[in-house]
Amino acid sequence: MKQYIDSAVEQFRTLLEEQIARQQRMEKESGATDFNSLDKIVIGICGGDGIGPIISKESERLLRFILKDEVANGRVELRNIEGLTIENRIEKNKAIPDDVLAEIKACNVILKGPTTTLKGGTLESANVAMRRELDLYANVRPVQVPDENIDWIFFRENTEGEYVLGSRGVEIPDTLAFDFKVTTNAGTERIARKAFEYARANGKTNVAIVTKANIMKKTDGKFSEIAHKVALEYPEIEVEEWYIDIMTANLVNEQIRSKFQVVLLPNLYGDIITDEAAQIQGGVGTAGSANMGDKYAMFEAIHGSAPRMIEQGIGDYANPTSIFKAVEMMLRHIGMSDKAEKLAKALSICTETEKKVIVTGDKDGATCAEFGDYVMKTLEKLV
Ligand code: NAD
Numbered sequence: 001m002k003q004y005i006d007s008a009v010e011q012f013r014t015l016l017e018e019q020i021a022r023q024q025r026m027e028k029e030s031g032a033t034d035f036n037s038l039d040k041i042v043i044g045i046c047g048g049d050g051i052g053p054i055i056s057k058e059s060e061r062l063l064r065f066i067l068k069d070e071v072a073n074g075r076v077e078l079r080n081i082e083g084l085t086i087e088n089r090i091e092k093n094k095a096i097p098d099d100v101l102a103e104i105k106a107c108n109v110i111l112k113g114p115t116t117t118l119k120g121g122t123l124e125s126a127n128v129a130m131r132r133e134l135d136l137y138a139n140v141r142p143v144q145v146p147d148e149n150i151d152w153i154f155f156r157e158n159t160e161g162e163y164v165l166g167s168r169g170v171e172i173p174d175t176l177a178f179d180f181k182v183t184t185n186a187g188t189e190r191i192a193r194k195a196f197e198y199a200r201a202n203g204k205t206n207v208a209i210v211t212k213a214n215i216m217k218k219t220d221g222k223f224s225e226i227a228h229k230v231a232l233e234y235p236e237i238e239v240e241e242w243y244i245d246i247m248t249a250n251l252v253n254e255q256i257r258s259k260f261q262v263v264l265l266p267n268l269y270g271d272i273i274t275d276e277a278a279q280i281q282g283g284v285g286t287a288g289s290a291n292m293g294d295k296y297a298m299f300e301a302i303h304g305s306a307p308r309m310i311e312q313g314i315g316d317y318a319n320p321t322s323i324f325k326a327v328e329m330m331l332r333h334i335g336m337s338d339k340a341e342k343l344a345k346a347l348s349i350c351t352e353t354e355k356k357v358i359v360t361g362d363k364d365g366a367t368c369a370e371f372g373d374y375v376m377k378t379l380e381k382l383v
Contacts, residue, residue, distance in 0.1 A: 001172070008170040008178070015165060019182050022164075026186035029135075032294045033108065035335045042077045043330070044107030046084040046100075048126075050305025051318035052113025058320045058372040059111060059327050065376050066331070066339055079107060084126060086116040095129035104134070109330055110298040113323070114305040124167045127300075131158045136291035136298055137187065138194045139270060140329070143277040143287060149258040152277060153204075155195035156270025158291055160187045161219070163267050183219035183266065185226055192230035194292070195264040199237050207231065209241045210265040210273070223266050244269040251276055278302050286351070288325030290333065297333050299326040309361070316367045319359040321351060324375060346378040354378075 035041055045060050047053035063078060070076040083100040096104070104110055115126040130136065139156040162181045169179040199207050209227045211220035224241060231239045242250065244265070251257055251273065257280075265273065278287035291298040301322035309315050324347055331340035350357065350371070357366045357374040366374075 001175075004172045008172075011168075011170060015168065015180065019164070019184070023184040023186050026184065026190065029190075029294060033296075035108070035333075038108065040074060040077055041109070041334050042079055042107040043334075044079050044081045044104055044110045046081045046104070046110060046112045048084060048113025048305060049086045049116040050114065050307045050310050051315050052115065052305050054315050054318050054368050055301065055320040055323045056111065056113035058368050059323045061372055062324060062327060062343075062375060063111070065379070066327075066343065067336075079103075081107075081110075084112070084115060086118070089123060089126060090118075093123065095124035095126050096133065101133060104130070105296075107296075109296065109334060110134075111323070111326065111330060112298055112300040114301060114303060116305045116307060122167055128163050128166065130298060131291055132164070134291075134296040134298065135159065135293040136296060138191055138290075138292045139274075140194075140198075140290040140292060141274045141277070141287060141302065142329075143274075143281045145281055148254070150280070152260055152263060153198065154263045154265065154270060154274050154277065155191060155198065156274060157187065157191040157223075157266050158270075159267075160184060161267030181216065181219050183222045185222070188223050188226040189230060192227040192264060195262055196230055196234045196237060199262045200234055204237070204261040206238045206240065206260070207234075207262045207264055208247070208260055209239065210244050210247045210263060210269055211241070212244050212269070213241075214243060220266060227264055244273070248273060248276060251280060274302065282351075286321055286325070288322055288327070288329050290326070290329045292333070297330070299330040299333070301326055314362055316369070317359065317362055317365060318368050319361055320368045320371060321347065321359070342379060342382055343375075345382060346375055349378050350375050 043063065045056055047056045060078060064071060067076050071078060081100060081103045083097055088097055089095060117125040137157065137159045139158040141154045141156070143152045144150060160182050162179065164182050165180040169177060171177045195207055209224060211224045213220040213224045228239065231237065250260070281287055287302040289300050289302045303322055306318060309318055328340045328343045328347065331343065357371050359365045359368065359371045
């Protein structure tokens with residue numbers, strides 16, 4: 001037993017030193033990329049696993065359609081990045097193989113298909129690794145249900161909490177297992193600022209901070225304390241704090257849920273509650289997700305790689321709406337809000353009002369490509 005304890009204590013020292021160094025790097029960071037100042041915007045497209053390549057191919061087709069002129073005149077380059085597949089990641093035993101990561105880092109923004117994460121083992125999630133490697137600290141997920149007056153936007157901290165050391169816990173065989181959760185001052189401050197800046201810039205009047213600070217006293221306690229400190233710089237915005245358990249209930253409480261506007265959360269709670277919110281909007285297929293840092297940003301569908309759809313031979317019937325929403329968020333991020341608005345309008349027509357082509361995720365519905373055609377035809381009709 002002593003040898004396990006000694007080895008764990010040694011490991012903890014290494015982890016502590018690494019995390020302190022990360023906090024110090026964050027403190028020195030500079031501002032965000034100004035896309036208008038770039039000669040060329042490079043959009044990298046990673047297919048991913050399972051239904052990923054199918055929905056990614058469709059979103060590339062959509063992007064080429066929307067950005068026809070910009071691609072032709074060299075303002076935008078769409079670049080396919082191979083190798084972010086579970087087979088390649090297992091072979092190289094790396095969450096993101098080095099050559100793939102280098103290609104990703106040569107782009108400005110990434111559109112990513114879902115990637116499979118193995119249960120157990122030591123191979124880290126490609127998503128967690130990408131968020132860390134590109135320092136994509138803000139996971140931003142909007143959810144809207146206009147009929148119910150729901151207009152939420154979630155700012156989930158994306159690089160810390162339970163995820164940053166998720167594959168580096170300690171285990172003493174047949175005895176116990178230990179994982180680590182990390183919250184830093186700089187990591188919390190930058191996500192809080194992003195949420196409050198968004199609220200201020202978009203006329204939002206309320207930010208809800210969500211933690212479990214009554215139980216996770218150190219980590220969530222720090223998140224709460226720093227978020228409140230940042231809030232003082234935004235006196236026009238009303239701030240409230242909820243514990244994650246009751247907030248989960250609030251979202252299904254029709255009496256009060258429409259009052260929430262901007263929600264700020266640590267990593268794990270944000271991961272869980274945004275799927276709940278997406279379900280309220282109409283399913284995980286209906287929401288896009290943005291992972292933003294200061295230099296890079298990655299956009300993806302909110303759902304996973306749906307391996308069962310591939311096993312059942314119905315991959316072509318996958319719904320691309322979620323990744324199309326991610327395309328919309330990406331266009332907005334790179335300064336093409338007019339194109340994003342147009343796509344949002346087309347998606348609303350296709351999925352809410354006209355609904356001429358319906359994807360069900362099975363053979364009784366339209367294929368992913370048929371829905372892509374429908375969206376592009378709808379876009380063509382919009383002035
Ligand atoms: P999942 O989202 O892949 O599937 C959940 C359910 O939704 C399944 O019934 C699936 O068939 C359905 N579904 C998902 N996307 C769909 C689409 N576009 N059209 C129609 N139906 C769709 O979740 P899971 O089964 O928990 O995870 C599968 C794999 O995906 C796991 O390895 C997981 O780690 C990974 N995952 C990746 C990401 C990501 O890359 N961002 C996110 C979540 C899960």
